[in-house]
Amino acid sequence: MTFIRLFNFKAQRNFQHFTFSLPSLLATLCVIMAKPVQALDANILYLQQNRPEQALLSNIFNEPADSGLPGAQLAIEDNSTTGRFLQHHYKLTHNQSPTAEPLVAAAVEWVQNGEGLIVANVASDTLLQLANHPALRAKAVIINTGSGDDSLRHQQCTTGLLHTAASRAMLADALAQLLVSKRWQKWFLMRGQRPEDSLFASAMKRAAKRFGASIVEDKTWSFNTDLRRVAQQEIPTFTRARAYDVVVVADELGDVGEYVPYNTWLPRPVAGTQGLTPTAWHRVVEQWGAIQLQNRFEDLAQRAMNGTDYATWLAVRVIGEAVTRTNTTAATDIYKYILSPEFEVAAFKGRKMNFRSWNGQMRQPIALVHPRALISQSPQEGFLHPHTDLDTLGYDKPEVNCSFKTQLD
Amino acid sequence: MIRSLALLLALGAGYATAKDLVYVSNEKDDTLSVIDLSTLTVVDTLEVGERPRGITFNKDQSKLFICASDSDAVQVMDAKTHKMLANLPSGEDPEQFALHPNDHHLYIANEDNAVVTIVDTETRTVIGQVDVGVEPEGMAASPDGNWVVNTSETTNMLHWIDAKTFELKDNILVGQRPRHVEFNKDGSLLWASAEIGGTVSVVDTAKRAIVKDITFKIPGVHPDKIQPVGVKLTEDGRYAFVALGPANHVAVVDAQTYQVKQYLLVGRRVWHLEFSSDQSKLLTTNGISGDVSVIDVDKLKVIKTIRVGRYPWGLAVKKVN
Numbered sequence: 001m002t003f004i005r006l007f008n009f010k011a012q013r014n015f016q017h018f019t020f021s022l023p024s025l026l027a028t029l030c031v032i033m034a035k036p037v038q039a040l041d042a043n044i045l046y047l048q049q050n051r052p053e054q055a056l057l058s059n060i061f062n063e064p065a066d067s068g069l070p071g072a073q074l075a076i077e078d079n080s081t082t083g084r085f086l087q088h089h090y091k092l093t094h095n096q097s098p099t100a101e102p103l104v105a106a107a108v109e110w111v112q113n114g115e116g117l118i119v120a121n122v123a124s125d126t127l128l129q130l131a132n133h134p135a136l137r138a139k140a141v142i143i144n145t146g147s148g149d150d151s152l153r154h155q156q157c158t159t160g161l162l163h164t165a166a167s168r169a170m171l172a173d174a175l176a177q178l179l180v181s182k183r184w185q186k187w188f189l190m191r192g193q194r195p196e197d198s199l200f201a202s203a204m205k206r207a208a209k210r211f212g213a214s215i216v217e218d219k220t221w222s223f224n225t226d227l228r229r230v231a232q233q234e235i236p237t238f239t240r241a242r243a244y245d246v247v248v249v250a251d252e253l254g255d256v257g258e259y260v261p262y263n264t265w266l267p268r269p270v271a272g273t274q275g276l277t278p279t280a281w282h283r284v285v286e287q288w289g290a291i292q293l294q295n296r297f298e299d300l301a302q303r304a305m306n307g308t309d310y311a312t313w314l315a316v317r318v319i320g321e322a323v324t325r326t327n328t329t330a331a332t333d334i335y336k337y338i339l340s341p342e343f344e345v346a347a348f349k350g351r352k353m354n355f356r357s358w359n360g361q362m363r364q365p366i367a368l369v370h371p372r373a374l375i376s377q378s379p380q381e382g383f384l385h386p387h388t389d390l391d392t393l394g395y396d397k398p399e400v401n402c403s404f405k406t407q408l409d
Numbered sequence: 410m411i412r413s414l415a416l417l418l419a420l421g422a423g424y425a426t427a428k429d430l431v432y433v434s435n436e437k438d439d440t441l442s443v444i445d446l447s448t449l450t451v452v453d454t455l456e457v458g459e460r461p462r463g464i465t466f467n468k469d470q471s472k473l474f475i476c477a478s479d480s481d482a483v484q485v486m487d488a489k490t491h492k493m494l495a496n497l498p499s500g501e502d503p504e505q506f507a508l509h510p511n512d513h514h515l516y517i518a519n520e521d522n523a524v525v526t527i528v529d530t531e532t533r534t535v536i537g538q539v540d541v542g543v544e545p546e547g548m549a550a551s552p553d554g555n556w557v558v559n560t561s562e563t564t565n566m567l568h569w570i571d572a573k574t575f576e577l578k579d580n581i582l583v584g585q586r587p588r589h590v591e592f593n594k595d596g597s598l599l600w601a602s603a604e605i606g607g608t609v610s611v612v613d614t615a616k617r618a619i620v621k622d623i624t625f626k627i628p629g630v631h632p633d634k635i636q637p638v639g640v641k642l643t644e645d646g647r648y649a650f651v652a653l654g655p656a657n658h659v660a661v662v663d664a665q666t667y668q669v670k671q672y673l674l675v676g677r678r679v680w681h682l683e684f685s686s687d688q689s690k691l692l693t694t695n696g697i698s699g700d701v702s703v704i705d706v707d708k709l710k711v712i713k714t715i716r717v718g719r720y721p722w723g724l725a726v727k728k729v730n
Contacts, residue, residue, distance in 0.1 A: 082564040085580040346585040346605035351633045
């Protein structure tokens, strides 16, 4: 193929940028003059709780320490590009701490200063402290981007608390639909010993019941061997059972689970927190224009975008979309619009996305990936729902028992 | 005798269909497929730059411009010899473009960095850049040459660029993820598709205001999967055709009443559309099934599916005399 570069494009682009900054400035001024619009300052508080490092058997791929933050920053950039044409100015105030107290204090001060938009990438107990604080409850919009805990979606939902993070039940249902549609209905469930492993295992058990799979074994890994050396001996013995179609692993931090694929007693696939994994976002998602978001994120953060980054990007974009369409930044108006039937946001998953009015969870398709490719996206074909098939993932209206209102006080 | 026979043959071929060559960009093959419309077969496959998407001819159809997105270039191909003549400076990640009626100003949407780059195709220089919304995509020049309109997919706006001054004059909000814009023949109306919003907005050019939002409904297809992308209008003002993406159908809209007349089943993830030179046929790119559907415009029937490369994206039609 003849593909001749006539000159250096990079140099040319830099030159263009310098030369044409004046016309673009004029263009911006022109917009201001063409339509008299009211300028707005949209201030968003971003809270990040850094979780303590945990010792893991597999410590080759570490989670980035700043998961979430670059997502918020990118969405501020995206919102600001739109805001330029409407005189809407977005600003992120960023607060991080390993403990809850300073974060709660920052949120209270934020609201006392007349602001009301908060994005929280924090542990679920911190989230509950925020959402139930007398100064914040039903007074601010708090969007959860860091916790997948199901209790926040079906027992402890609170007016004002929304979730762009996918819940464990949504992830488990997404995986279960694929396994069931492939007729891999007999599951060997293998779980780690941490509390979150047990939450994921419970979500998988719930999903098995919903979609007609059966759990033929449910075993907890409790040995202290260094599996990097002996996985080949230990895992086959551990996964010995008469018949199963798939080994479902519940090991959220990636401890023993990484060593299960290819070491099972029966030659069966591995899915769950390792192997074939359900996730809100992954580097391999590139359809539906997602490659553009991936590229923008990597330019900004110098690393790949993960599920928490995505949920945080989405939270700030949701606020941006509401500000753009309603031309206001007041928490009560933003909240009301976000939960109204008019709200929808495009977020690179091939469907319009909006919130469940009964618990504030964002409906979204879930990707099923292995580390190098996208395998599928749930909901799977044929899993029907009277309202929208996206509600086949996670807690549906009849299963939810909490007092969640679609308007703030 | 031989001469008259040749003439007869030529006439016969002309009667059967327009003698056109259709160029199709294959996004995941880095190639163009060339279809002979008289035989409805692929007659050539041409290697081009990386991730080719938008393609368009200049007025006399001597040159084909190709957005090679991952090569960060707009390539210029000799339409006769298929030799590459040059690369135009395009800005990063060019996706779609529109050639101004003056035949030498190319307006390019740079998807990765929220600008529209204006290139003079004769001097091969950048003559302007306009800041627009996030992920600029669709692009159209009004027939009178006054306006160039760009869509931004994540900002959800139509950006109106004054083609004389290269200044941004207006921005209007439309549905989620606007993809494609198309002026009608006299330029009084602009049709804009919103992929995730699921609508096509008809905009009054003079007022720059939406006059109608068209929605679509196909029995058995989930409404979320109805995602309008490519739009083409017949010159006689009869129809608008709308490609509905993963719904795998092309909607036929009465361009006067804005009523949807019918839905034609085509290949999977139907993306962009183009007419044959005599407008008797409409061609569609079907990304996932890797083929092109041919629609008879009078009968409103799909008459043929032609296999091309991987992820066919855009189309351009060259009239061959």
